[in-house]
Amino acid sequence: MTRQNQKLLLDIVSYTLLILGAVLMVGPFLWMVSTSFKLPGDQFTKTLIPPTFTLQNFRELFSVDLDFPLMFWNSAYISTLITVGQMLTCSMAAFCFAVVKFKGREVLFTALLLTMLIPPQVTLIPNFIIFKYLHLIGTSVPLWLPAFWGGAFGTFLLRQYFLTIPRDLVDAARVDGASLIQIFWKIYFPLGKPALAALAIFTFQGAWNDLLHPLVYMPSAPNTMLTVGLAFFQQQMTHGGKFTVLMAGALVSILPLLLVFFFAQKQFIEGIALSGVKR
Amino acid sequence: MEYGLRPLGRERFWLWALLTPTLIGLIFGALGSVVATILLSFTKWDLLTPPTWAGLVNYVDLFKDQKMLLSLTNTIKFTAMYVPGVVIVSLLIAVVMNRKMRGVGLFRTAYFLPAVTSAVATALVWNMIYGKDTGILNFLLERLGMQPVCWLCTENALYAVVLVNIWGAIGEGMIIFLAGLTAIPREYYEASEIDGANGFHQFFRITLPLVTPSIFFQTLIATINAFQAYDYIYMLTRRGQGDSSVPVVVFSIYRNAWNFFNYGGASAQAIELTVIVAALMAFYFWLERRFVVYE
Numbered sequence A: 001m002t003r004q005n006q007k008l009l010l011d012i013v014s015y016t017l018l019i020l021g022a023v024l025m026v027g028p029f030l031w032m033v034s035t036s037f038k039l040p041g042d043q044f045t046k047t048l049i050p051p052t053f054t055l056q057n058f059r060e061l062f063s064v065d066l067d068f069p070l071m072f073w074n075s076a077y078i079s080t081l082i083t084v085g086q087m088l089t090c091s092m093a094a095f096c097f098a099v100v101k102f103k104g105r106e107v108l109f110t111a112l113l114l115t116m117l118i119p120p121q122v123t124l125i126p127n128f129i130i131f132k133y134l135h136l137i138g139t140s141v142p143l144w145l146p147a148f149w150g151g152a153f154g155t156f157l158l159r160q161y162f163l164t165i166p167r168d169l170v171d172a173a174r175v176d177g178a179s180l181i182q183i184f185w186k187i188y189f190p191l192g193k194p195a196l197a198a199l200a201i202f203t204f205q206g207a208w209n210d211l212l213h214p215l216v217y218m219p220s221a222p223n224t225m226l227t228v229g230l231a232f233f234q235q236q237m238t239h240g241g242k243f244t245v246l247m248a249g250a251l252v253s254i255l256p257l258l259l260v261f262f263f264a265q266k267q268f269i270e271g272i273a274l275s276g277v278k279r
Numbered sequence B: 001m002e003y004g005l006r007p008l009g010r011e012r013f014w015l016w017a018l019l020t021p022t023l024i025g026l027i028f029g030a031l032g033s034v035v036a037t038i039l040l041s042f043t044k045w046d047l048l049t050p051p052t053w054a055g056l057v058n059y060v061d062l063f064k065d066q067k068m069l070l071s072l073t074n075t076i077k078f079t080a081m082y083v084p085g086v087v088i089v090s091l092l093i094a095v096v097m098n099r100k101m102r103g104v105g106l107f108r109t110a111y112f113l114p115a116v117t118s119a120v121a122t123a124l125v126w127n128m129i130y131g132k133d134t135g136i137l138n139f140l141l142e143r144l145g146m147q148p149v150c151w152l153c154t155e156n157a158l159y160a161v162v163l164v165n166i167w168g169a170i171g172e173g174m175i176i177f178l179a180g181l182t183a184i185p186r187e188y189y190e191a192s193e194i195d196g197a198n199g200f201h202q203f204f205r206i207t208l209p210l211v212t213p214s215i216f217f218q219t220l221i222a223t224i225n226a227f228q229a230y231d232y233i234y235m236l237t238r239r240g241q242g243d244s245s246v247p248v249v250v251f252s253i254y255r256n257a258w259n260f261f262n263y264g265g266a267s268a269q270a271i272e273l274t275v276i277v278a279a280l281m282a283f284y285f286w287l288e289r290r291f292v293v294y295e
Helices: A003-036 A056-063 A070-101 A105-117 A119-135 A139-148 A152-162 A166-174 A180-193 A193-211 A210-215 A227-241 A245-265 A263-278 B011-040 B059-065 B064-096 B106-116 B119-130 B138-143 B154-182 B186-194 B199-210 B212-228 B231-237 B250-257 B265-292
Strands: none
Touching: A003 A166, A003 B064, A003 B106, A003 B154, A003 B186, A003 B199, A056 A070, A056 A210, A056 A245, A056 B064, A070 A139, A070 A152, A070 A180, A070 A193, A070 A245, A070 B011, A070 B119, A070 B250, A105 A152, A105 B265, A119 A139, A119 A193, A119 A210, A119 B186, A119 B231, A119 B250, A119 B265, A139 A193, A139 A210, A139 A263, A139 B011, A152 A193, A152 A263, A166 A180, A180 A193, A180 B011, A193 A245, A193 B186, A210 A227, A227 B119, A227 B231, A245 A263, A245 B106, A245 B119, A263 B106, A263 B154, B059 B106, B064 B106, B064 B154, B064 B212, B064 B250, B064 B265, B119 B138, B119 B154, B119 B199, B138 B154, B154 B212, B199 B212, B212 B231, B212 B250, B212 B265, B231 B250, B250 B265
16 A cells, blocks of 8 residues: 555544544534424434424523522622632732742642642531531532632642743843732733633633532522532423423533633633643 | 742732732641541531541441442442543544644534533433433434443443543543644654654554653543542432432542531541542552653
């Protein structure tokens, strides 16, 4: 076989594999969209195009006793608060670890990295007990407050990026009499934008998709986040047999992240590469 | 690293002000939690009556209590299938994509979709795919003349759930591997072509050794995620009374603490999880020194 033929064969095999894989990856989403526009009576029809097209399922999201809009709002503001908290506190610490020289810097940074090994369940139980004694279970405070304590992943990601910012900038600013805070706020925070954007997307995504923490801290619908709401919704709907409404709810719940992903795909992907390669 | 901005005078105060949230997180969030969970694991406490000292009872239960033992074996089986699954499939996809073909951007978006969206939402569709009587998978099987399978019954649920978890993780793994693959200098391949090496030689002699740092990193991440896996298991295997057909340790922790009010037992399980993960990480770093090639 000539090299040309070999390449052609490889191309055919590659495309076949990629297309088959893509069908498996995207298929469930197409099914979600398709089912959400079907009539409840058609919920188990095995056609991708709805036999009768309807918007009834989306209307029902607003009418059921589950209060979908409230849960959507909860997911939105809680995820936003968590994102703001992480961006602020992680960038503050990352700046110190990347730029400032101080005693105990290496020890502190290593300790911070080690906390990545602690499973969330270990912090969940004592935190729950504390928040229970503060009568905060059922409110959103336990979900977003810990985001203002910094975090190993975010600090690590930002520090890696801050290290690549030329140090001459700092020296020049120092000569001009800039203070520590000014160097942070006027140089590193704006120049760190790509890494901050990646962190913001990851954090928002993690918070929006989180199931375990809202299940523990806001366990009763309707005043909870979308994930918990959908999980409860599933039990109701499976008994009531309305998968179409369930799919409409699922579709609305993933829409915000899909939008973010389509507009910020570059940051998403570069962020993962940033956390994975530059160790 | 010797370089560093020296804080002058009152800037010392500002330095520690910037570090304060992280210090609070380290002292209370991390250290405090670990100490508290260890202490709790030696008690019996339902949060309604005062705690009582239980000694090692909770740790004996980890291996004596049938349900806790089952959750441990389920987690181990899950990890043993999930980690190689994610690493191999996402490496394979990345290698194919790295061949610089047309439409790679579109494929990348498609493969990354499950990694972006919430497991809770996609699990709802997977429920419809795996359904016994009305599911799409059984519909296809019947079309092919095969018997329908109860995918989410106890005997199959573990495999069904591992598959969905791999499906959800491929996107991220693929990106990590693509980043690793593009870092391999093209000259290596060009030089080997002159020497007459074929595609298989190139893969096993150049690609695989040079991508070992990414394999190492991805194995690390996948292992941590395997021990944390919860969402799909909760959504796909829940049965009546909140039980699961494949309870893993994280599921069991939630159940013991928040359904049975056994906070001591749940704490012991959380410590169990920490110890296993830490031991595995130590093992991985030992492997790294022997097998990972850094340029």
